[in-house]
Amino acid sequence: MIIANPIYDTVFKRMMENERVAKFFIGTLLDEQITKVEVKPQEYTYKGEFEENDPKANEIIAERIQKRYNIWVYRLDFIATIKTATGEYKKVLIEIQKAKNQIDLMRFRRYLGEQYKKEDKVNHENNALPITTIYILGFNLPEIQTACIKVERNYKDLVNSKIIDKKSDFVEKLTHDSFIVQVNRITNRYQTKLDQLLSVFEQNNFLDDNKITKQFQHPTVSEDVKIMTDILHYTGINPEDRKRIEIEQEAWRTVNAMFEDKERELLQRIKDKEKILEEKDKVLEKKDKILEEKDKVLEEKDKVLEEKDKVLEEKDKVLEEKDKVLEEKDKLIKKLLSQINKKKQ
Incomplete structure (x- = not known):
């Protein structure tokens, strides 16, 4: 089956607009039963609008970037209702973001700050929702070789040096768990429910160099995967969606061309600073050795002085x-002399 590549924002948006797909995607990663999802899309577009049929759309995009207009970024927020193992229901704010390169990670930090301000009606009361973030990365983290990881918190009692197994509602709303998917590390494995979800994002078997569409070679063993691939198939063959993907692709090519040098410069500055810090650490290490x-x-001097004191003592x-x-x-001499004198007398 031919499907569109969901790494593109246009495709990912189309796929996640389906409630069942969204529940499958979130529930599989979180390993939780999701009973309901409410989509909270957050879109940041170039200032001003243009007709999608406009043949000069790409030129308009490039021109607006040159004029420092906002770069089009797509982010999805969901309010997910989770049914726990005890039968209770809880709501969680799910934030899904995608990054094509490391520079995009900087905007994650800005977006996360906004999420702590969000509120939702829970049991008819205003409550801040706990946050779970899902990052879909189009580049590899060199230290992490697996395709999918969970970064979770634990509570540690620092006084008694032990893990606390209870949860605090206050703490849960201040901090958050994260899930990271590295699409370039997804393999051909197709055994578990998670494997089936990740297989859709596998960056192989493309039909052309544009990497817009690809051949999905796995059997659709579940209804969830079938619905997902059907949506991606329709998106991949639909001319209007194809045009949107191409516009997005061209926009990112323009952005990458413009900011490639700046990105390299920034990464070089980071490396230089790391090198300076490394040199400082070496100097401090030498200083510590000298002091040691x-x-x-x-x-030794104290020991010598101590020994000297003992010798003197x-x-x-x-x-x-x-x-x-x-x-x-x-x-004794005086006594002997006294005795001698007495004898002489």
Whole structure:
């Protein structure tokens, strides 16, 4: 089956607009039963609008970028209702974002700050919702080799050095768990429910160099995967959707061309700063070694002085003993002289 590549915002949006797909996507990653999702789309577009049929659309995009207009970015927020193992229901704010390169990670930090301000009616009361973030990365994290990871928190009692197994509603709303998907590390594996979800994002078997459409080679073993691939198939063959994808692709090509040098410069500056910090760490390490050696020398000196004090103390004792011996000797001599004088008389 031919499907559109969901790494593109246009395609991903189309796919996630289906409630069942959204529940399958979120529930599979979180490993939770999702009973309801409410879509909260957040779109940031170039200032001003233009007709999609406009043959000069790409030129307009490039011109607006040159004029420092906002870059089109798509983000999805969901209010997900989760049914827990105990049968209780809880609501969580799910934020899904995609990044094509490391520079995009900077905007994640800005967006996260906005999410803490969001509120939703829960049991007819205004409550801040706990946040779970899902990052779909179009580049590889060199330290992490797997395609999908969960970054979760735990509560540690620092006084008694043990993990606390209870949860605080206050703490849950201040911090959040994260899920990271690296699409370039997705393999041909197709065994678990998670494998089936990730297979849709697999960056292989493309039909052309544009990487807009690809051949989905796995069997649709579940209804959820079938619905997802059907949506992606329709999006891939629909001329209007294809045009939107091409516009998005061209926009990012323009952006990458404009900011490639700036990105390289920024990454180089980061490397330079890391090198400076590394050099400073080496200097501090040498300083610590010098101080450590100095401490050892001082310690040895203290030991020598201590030994010297002991020797002097022993010497004083010897001299004291010597004085006693001499005193006894003098007494003995006086006694002998006295006896000799008495005999002479």
